[in-house]
Amino acid sequence: MKDYGVFINGEWSDFGLDKIEVTNPATNEVVATVPKGGAAEAAKAADAAYEAFTDWAARSVYERAELIWKWHRLIDDNKEELAKIMTEEQGKPFKEALGEMTYANGFLSWFAEEGKRVYGETIPASVSNKRLFVTKQPVGVVAVITPWNFPAAMITRKVAPALAVGCTVVIKPANLTPITALKMAELAEEAGIPKGVINVVTGKSPEIGETWLQDARVRKLTFTGSTEVGKTLMRGSADTVKKISLELGGHAPAIVLEDADLNKAVDGIISSKFRNAGQTCVCSNRIFVHEAIQDAFIEKLVAKVKELKVGNGLEDGVDIGPLIDQNAVDKVQKQIDEALNSGAKLEAGGKAIDGLFLEPTVLSNIDDSMLCMKEETFGPLAPIASFKTDEEAIQRANDSIFGLAAYVFTENITKGIQFTEALEFGIVGLNDGLPSVPQAPFGGFKQSGLGREGGHQGIEEFLEVKYISLGL
Numbered sequence: 001m002k003d004y005g006v007f008i009n010g011e012w013s014d015f016g017l018d019k020i021e022v023t024n025p026a027t028n029e030v031v032a033t034v035p036k037g038g039a040a041e042a043a044k045a046a047d048a049a050y051e052a053f054t055d056w057a058a059r060s061v062y063e064r065a066e067l068i069w070k071w072h073r074l075i076d077d078n079k080e081e082l083a084k085i086m087t088e089e090q091g092k093p094f095k096e097a098l099g100e101m102t103y104a105n106g107f108l109s110w111f112a113e114e115g116k117r118v119y120g121e122t123i124p125a126s127v128s129n130k131r132l133f134v135t136k137q138p139v140g141v142v143a144v145i146t147p148w149n150f151p152a153a154m155i156t157r158k159v160a161p162a163l164a165v166g167c168t169v170v171i172k173p174a175n176l177t178p179i180t181a182l183k184m185a186e187l188a189e190e191a192g193i194p195k196g197v198i199n200v201v202t203g204k205s206p207e208i209g210e211t212w213l214q215d216a217r218v219r220k221l222t223f224t225g226s227t228e229v230g231k232t233l234m235r236g237s238a239d240t241v242k243k244i245s246l247e248l249g250g251h252a253p254a255i256v257l258e259d260a261d262l263n264k265a266v267d268g269i270i271s272s273k274f275r276n277a278g279q280t281c282v283c284s285n286r287i288f289v290h291e292a293i294q295d296a297f298i299e300k301l302v303a304k305v306k307e308l309k310v311g312n313g314l315e316d317g318v319d320i321g322p323l324i325d326q327n328a329v330d331k332v333q334k335q336i337d338e339a340l341n342s343g344a345k346l347e348a349g350g351k352a353i354d355g356l357f358l359e360p361t362v363l364s365n366i367d368d369s370m371l372c373m374k375e376e377t378f379g380p381l382a383p384i385a386s387f388k389t390d391e392e393a394i395q396r397a398n399d400s401i402f403g404l405a406a407y408v409f410t411e412n413i414t415k416g417i418q419f420t421e422a423l424e425f426g427i428v429g430l431n432d433g434l435p436s437v438p439q440a441p442f443g444g445f446k447q448s449g450l451g452r453e454g455g456h457q458g459i460e461e462f463l464e465v466k467y468i469s470l471g472l
């Protein structure tokens with residue numbers, strides 16, 4: 001068990017603060033402690049990031065990219081250790097944690113190079129004695145607030161583009177899973193990223209957040225987490241008119257059309273639904289299956305679900321680890337029990353095993369009035385509802401305040417494209433349950449967020465556009 005400090009202006013310190021214990025959700029053992037920081041530490045971090053900004057922004061994008069690549073190589077060299085830390089603090093199986101480290105590192109390599117493609121433009125002037133130019137400049141100090149479900153990727157998906165264009169960052173990782181962020185900051189320091197460019201504060205989230213919201217030097221807030229907290233931060237950003245990016249909740253529909261390849265659909269939905277024990281914002285949470293193939297689909301799905309191994313993520317062959325805490329288990333169990341009490345049929349699983357482990361669960365005979373079809377699940381529950389017509393499936397899939405990810409399974413490509421165009425979601429997997437990659441834009445419609453992360457779009461979130469008019 002290790003006591004960590006926070007990382008501010010190139011210094012590691014606990015500032016004599018009280019500690020927050022970080023526990024392993026699989027064993028309930030304390031694996032580390034971090035400082036319970038607050039407004040003072042948040043202000044120190046903002047001071048450091050503001051102080052470091054001028055020099056960091058003045059460097060060439062190639063110099064910044066070289067340091068980001070060094071950081072990338074160190075993360076790659078240490079990915080097994082980082083993955084083990086992630087499994088111990090978040091619970092996901094080691095193989096998934098290792099996959100997340102590769103995914104997270106993919107944002108560093110992608111944006112180290114995307115920074116070199118931030119182009120300006122010239123505009124034809126309406127008079128002969130003027131020249132008009134457009135350039136792009138880094139927005140400044142960026143506040144980064146991240147969730148517990150992807151402790152590495154949600155950090156690098158924001159920090160990589162920010163650093164590439166010359167911004168500096170103050171980071172508040174989730175207190176449930178802060179160690180991965182702190183370890184990555186250690187490697188950034190080792191890579192030679194200058195002091196003050198990256199700062200990591202742990203502790204009293206509302207107090208830390210409010211300090212950065214009220215600090216006019218913080219010009220951008222990028223947040224990943226619940227829609228509720230996202231709205232709080234969006235309101236607070238208005239006080240200093242900050243640029244803001246929000247990656248919020250999701251409640252993805254997965255639609256299996258009558259002509260779908262059932263093996264492809266089952267594999268895609270299992271990948272999407274049970275990744276991270278169902279604790280991702282893009283999990284298939286509402287599964288709509290055409291009535292003509294529902295029985296065959298359920299039979300195949302249940303057979304595969306019953307093969308999934310639940311256990312400590314450090315054990316070989318484990319597919320599903322624990323949920324993050326008791327609240328998470330209670331929330332999913334409530335959705336299961338409410339559905340069963342409302343007429344749903346239990347096809348597999350259905351209950352907590354022990355501690356924070358929950359059986360991968362399949363329910364059928366689901367209707368849209370049930371809680372599991374309206375409230376984000378964030379757990380290993382697959383509710384199956386049948387439909388008759390394409391129009392009905394699209395209407396029901398779109399009937400949500402969320403619009404992050406959706407999935408369609410069909411072998412008719414024309415129909416598949418028509419579905420992707422009709423679905424009100426920022427990400428659509430067509431015969432694909434795992435669409436997320438660093439080179440593609442990730443983000444949602446409606447109350448799933450604002451802005452995009454990844455892709456070439458993701459770098460624009462950290463840039464200001466400047467128009468220069470030159471009189472000759």
Ligand SMILES: NC(=O)C1=CN([C@@H]2O[C@H](COP(=O)(O)OP(=O)(O)OC[C@H]3O[C@@H](n4cnc5c(N)ncnc54)[C@H](O)[C@@H]3O)[C@@H](O)[C@H]2O)C=CC1
Pocket residue numbers: 145146147148149172173174175205206207208209210224225226227229230232247248249250280281376378404448449
């Ligand atoms: N759209 C996306 O890409 C993602 C969305 N999520 C959503 O986030 C939720 C699960 O993650 P959680 O960490 O529990 O979400 P959360 O919203 O409770 O916390 C997210 C982060 O915000 C911090 N925070 C909480 N209240 C705050 C405040 N008042 N001021 C400043 N910071 C505050 C937390 O400490 C944490 O670091 C789910 O709803 C999930 O759908 C999670 C991951 C990705």
Ligand SMILES: O=C(O)[C@H](O)CS(=O)(=O)O
Pocket residue numbers: 149150153154224279280281282436442
């Ligand atoms: O936080 C999440 O759920 C992630 O954004 C999902 S993904 O990027 O790993 O697909």
